[in-house]
Structures are given as C-alpha cells and as structure tokens.
Amino acid sequence: MFKKSIILSFCLWLSCMNAEAAFFRPETFTLKNGMQVVLVTDTSTPVIFHAVWYKVGRGDEAPEEPSGIAHFCEHMMFKGTSNITRDELNSTLFKIGAIKNAMTSFDYTTYYELIESSSIETVMRLEADRMVNLLIKEEDVASERGVVMEERKTNIESSPEGRIMEASISAFFTNHPYRILPIGLMDDIASYSSKDVKSFYKKWYHPNNAILVVVGDISLERLKELTQKYYGVLPAGPTLVRNRLKEPQRTDVLKDVNLGANEVGLPSVKLYYDAPSVRSDPKKAYALQVGLEAVFGSSVDYFKRAMITERKALSGMSTSYDGFSYDPMWLSISLQPLPGIKWKQLSVILEEVLNKALKSISPEDVKLAKARILGRLEYDRADIFEVGMIIGNVLASGYTLEDLESYPDKVNDVKHEEVLDVMMDVLKMPKVRSFLAPLSKKGAK
Known part of the structure; x- marks a missing residue:
C-alpha cells in the first residue's frame, strides 16, 4: 500500500552496482500485446519473485481527476474480479504461502508476490485476471474510502512528520502533480466514486502499459510459455502518453x-x-x-x-x-x-x-x-x-x-x-x- 516514506531513493539501490558489465544479466522479451517481460534467473533456491508494474502513479493523474486515484485503484485491485471473489483471491494466495503486497508511488503502481517456484502459474492466472476483469462495485468503493481515509489520517494528519513533509513538497512544486502525495488529499478521497475508479482502471490497466518482472528459479523458455498462456491472450489497450504539467524555471526564492x-x-x-x-x-x-x-x-x-x-x-x-x-x-x-x-x-x-x-x-x-x-x-x-x-x-x-x-x-x-x-x-x-x-x-x- 501507500508507503509512509514516499521519497523512494532509487539512487540508494542503483548506487550499489559493480563495474562489471551486465551486472544483473536480465533477459527480456515483449508479448504481441505489448507487455514487456524481464527475467533474471536464479536457481539457488526454488523461489520466485513475480511482480506486475503499471506505468502509472500519482504523477500521471489528470488535473481534473481526484488526487490519489492511482493509489485508490491499487486498493480496489484486491476486491475481486468477474471470475474470483476477494475472499477466493486472498485464500488462494494464502494456500500457496505467497508473500504479497502492492504500492503506489509518484511514477508507478506495482503488485508483487514472493512464492515457491511451483506456484508461478497460480499468481500469473490471478494477476492476468485482475488486469482486465476487475469488478468495481459502489459498495466496495464506499468501504475502501474509509480504509484509505484512515490510512491518510494515520500517516499524515496524525503525524507531524507527515504533515510537514506534505506541506514542504506542496511548497516545492508549483504545477507538477508531484506536489500532492500519492495518497491524495482527504477531500478528494472522500469524493471517490465507482465511476472515477472505472475510468482510471480502463485507461491505464492494460498489458501494453505493464511490465512483468520475474526473478528466481525459472528458465526463459518456461517463462515464455507461461506468459503467453496467461498474459499473451489479453487484448492490448490504447497507446498512452505520460503528459504532465511542467514546472516553471528555477528561481532563487526560498x-x-x-x-x-x-x-x-x-x-x-x-x-x-x-x-x-x-x-x-x-x-x-x-x-x-x-x-x-x-x-x-x-x-x-x-x-x-x-x-x-x-x-x-x-x-x-x-x-x-x-x-x-x-x-x-x-x-x-x-x-x-x-x-x-x-x-x-x-x-x-x-x-x-x-x-x-x-x-x-x-x-x-x-x-x-x-x-x-x-x-x-x-x-x-x-x-x-x-x-x-x-x-x-x-x-x-x-x-x-x-x-x-x-x-x-x-x-x-x-x-x-x-x-x-x-x-x-x-x-x-x-x-x-x-x-x-x-x-x-x-x-x-
């Protein structure tokens, strides 16, 4: 879910790389529907990290949309689809011992599972299903609004550190959507409707706007076979452009x-x-x-x-x-x-x-x-x-x-x-x- 520490420092992760070429040695291919797949094979243990990344975050929300809708859509992705209920989704992942989570940042939304390698088909089936078949009911939106409002209250309203971080970032940016945290403003959260979520989901949740990252005990040939079976059959969506409001030129105003x-x-x-x-x-x-x-x-x-x-x-x-x-x-x-x-x-x-x-x-x-x-x-x-x-x-x-x-x-x-x-x-x-x-x-x- 939305991280309290939203200022993710990729530099801290990336600034660890050895000067050796091809450090991670990733292999990649793209399905016919435009979905990119990346594999790093590691057979040291029978475990797989499986994550679907959508190229959409708070920074991609349109000015006319309620702020935080990307993060709220992430919450709704756990509510079930036309093929599986919320409880069935959770129980299926529980039965295979999956460690699962999701998060929304300024620039992306991701859903990941850490699983035994024998369970890879199960998580692919579930992720592919909710990529295109999410059920968005008004009663679920209403209940989840309360959950997210409480999340914001805990991390921002009730936290001096959260309040001053929000105020500082808002002061830092003039136009850019980064000026509002991924969780959104409280009044906007309270206004979410099923129409808002459906519109956002239909626009951004498509295989050609997603990246599948798999790390662990699986071969490239097997991964190609499974991704084609579960993700390759999904229809591509429209080509999307990440248009964002730009910041004015830097000034020396403190x-x-x-x-x-x-x-x-x-x-x-x-x-x-x-x-x-x-x-x-x-x-x-x-x-x-x-x-x-x-x-x-x-x-x-x-x-x-x-x-x-x-x-x-x-x-x-x-x-x-x-x-x-x-x-x-x-x-x-x-x-x-x-x-x-x-x-x-x-x-x-x-x-x-x-x-x-x-x-x-x-x-x-x-x-x-x-x-x-x-x-x-x-x-x-x-x-x-x-x-x-x-x-x-x-x-x-x-x-x-x-x-x-x-x-x-x-x-x-x-x-x-x-x-x-x-x-x-x-x-x-x-x-x-x-x-x-x-x-x-x-x-x-």
Whole structure:
C-alpha cells in the first residue's frame, strides 16, 4: 500500500552496482500485446519473485481527476474480479504461502508476490485476471474510502512528520502533480466514486502499459510459455502518453515551512533543493550522486565530522535523492540539531561547513565515493526481492534495461570537475526549508 516514506531513493539501490558489465544479466522479451517481460534467473533456491508494474502513479493523474486515484485503484485491485471473489483471491494466495503486497508511488503502481517456484502459474492466472476483469462495485468503493481515509489520517494528519513533509513538497512544486502525495488529499478521497475508479482502471490497466518482472528459479523458455498462456491472450489497450504539467524555471526564492506539535520530541530541519533526474540531465544526475556520496556518504568525511564531531551542532543527518524519477524531483538534507542549537546559530555553521566541504572535494574523494557506490550491491543482489524491485522501479519510471546495466560505467565516467560544478550549482540555495519543533519552541530561530 501507500508507503509512509514516499521519497523512494532509487539512487540508494542503483548506487550499489559493480563495474562489471551486465551486472544483473536480465533477459527480456515483449508479448504481441505489448507487455514487456524481464527475467533474471536464479536457481539457488526454488523461489520466485513475480511482480506486475503499471506505468502509472500519482504523477500521471489528470488535473481534473481526484488526487490519489492511482493509489485508490491499487486498493480496489484486491476486491475481486468477474471470475474470483476477494475472499477466493486472498485464500488462494494464502494456500500457496505467497508473500504479497502492492504500492503506489509518484511514477508507478506495482503488485508483487514472493512464492515457491511451483506456484508461478497460480499468481500469473490471478494477476492476468485482475488486469482486465476487475469488478468495481459502489459498495466496495464506499468501504475502501474509509480504509484509505484512515490510512491518510494515520500517516499524515496524525503525524507531524507527515504533515510537514506534505506541506514542504506542496511548497516545492508549483504545477507538477508531484506536489500532492500519492495518497491524495482527504477531500478528494472522500469524493471517490465507482465511476472515477472505472475510468482510471480502463485507461491505464492494460498489458501494453505493464511490465512483468520475474526473478528466481525459472528458465526463459518456461517463462515464455507461461506468459503467453496467461498474459499473451489479453487484448492490448490504447497507446498512452505520460503528459504532465511542467514546472516553471528555477528561481532563487526560498520558502519556509514551520510546524510545531506536542508530539515532537526534538527539533529537525530539512532543506529541499532543485535536482535533475537522469532523464532530464544525465551527466548532472550521475555527477550529483557521486558528489553526495563524496560529501555526505561516510562518517569520516569532512561534513559529518565537522558538523557532528567537531562543531557538535548535530546529533545526526541524512540525505535523500531520487535521480531515477520520471521527472526531476528534489534533493533533501535532513538535520537533527543538538539540544540548545537554534536555527540562526546552525545556519551560520551550516553555510560555513557546507561551503568548505564542497570546495574541498578532491579527486581522491571522488574516487573513494565511486568505490563505495559501486561496492554496495554485492550483498543485495543475492536477494531476488531486491533485484526485482530495482529492475521494476527503474523500468516503470521511464528508463530502460540499458540505463540500468550501464550504471556502473556512467558512475565511473564522472569527472572530478563535474562533481564540483554540480554540487556548487544544486546546493547553492535550498528552494524549501522546513522546521519541525516541539510546540513550545515553534518558530524559535
């Protein structure tokens, strides 16, 4: 379902790849109805990761549609079809021991199962069925509205962190649909009708707008046979174009977002910066990933050492950047000031340390950053779930297998001067600055 942490960092997954060519060694083919199928064979255990990814998320919702309808449609996909009831769907998956879930992001919706390899036909039959035969009843829409409203209340309305994240992202974007979280606004959720869901489902849920990712104990020949049997017989839908409202040109206007709440224990500051995606500016995006690792990626690097150990201004910090989003998003730096450190004091220290950190990035720092980036996936690639999620995330967000497999080369090609240029450009000024504090300290700067 909708993840509380919606700022998925593909960079954290992708920045693990070894410089060896064809790291995942995926095999791919396309059915006659346009559905792409990707396989990574792993016979080490009799287990399969099976996931259908639809190239539609919050970012693809039309301005006239109620926000969050992509996420709500995901919920409705568990309500049964003209061939199988909701209870039969759940009991069938339970009987085969499937670990199942679904999620909606800004750029995609996915449904996955982790199963014994002998159960592959069962999940294919179920997923193919609900791709085209979903039953959308008004009474189910009404009951699920309450479920999603409670989900939003828990993750946003009742959570200071959720509220300030929502307000910050809304302030960050002017026009782009990313400005509203995938779960949607409460008033829109309350307005959903079966007509809304049917319209969205009929537009986006087709084999030619879907990608099947399979990782595990199955051969290419067997997968071709089964996908043709279950998915290949489905009719193709219309050709879809992902049209989205564009953002205006970047400006040097800083927006402050403040929130005080009784539930907050310690204050935090979050800085949001304009950042490129690989689709919008690949050279800058790859250089930015290397630069972030060089400056913030290690506890012994200058920035963390200066801010946490030497200046004793922070108890902790983190960064988030999704270079593989469909459209450009944001780079964020989260700071946890130590008790007694006010924002005015912190801002002076931060500006001084950050400027020095950026100017002091050496060729050796860049080399070490690349080594850390390209060394991380060795652990994760043994996990078929992680491999399947990485591949699906990238493809459903508008990228290709070539983009994925060439990632190590792109990282290694990044030059020291490119890192300096992009870090100075992106981090020269945040677009949004958020302050979260205990209620009694609200606005204390």
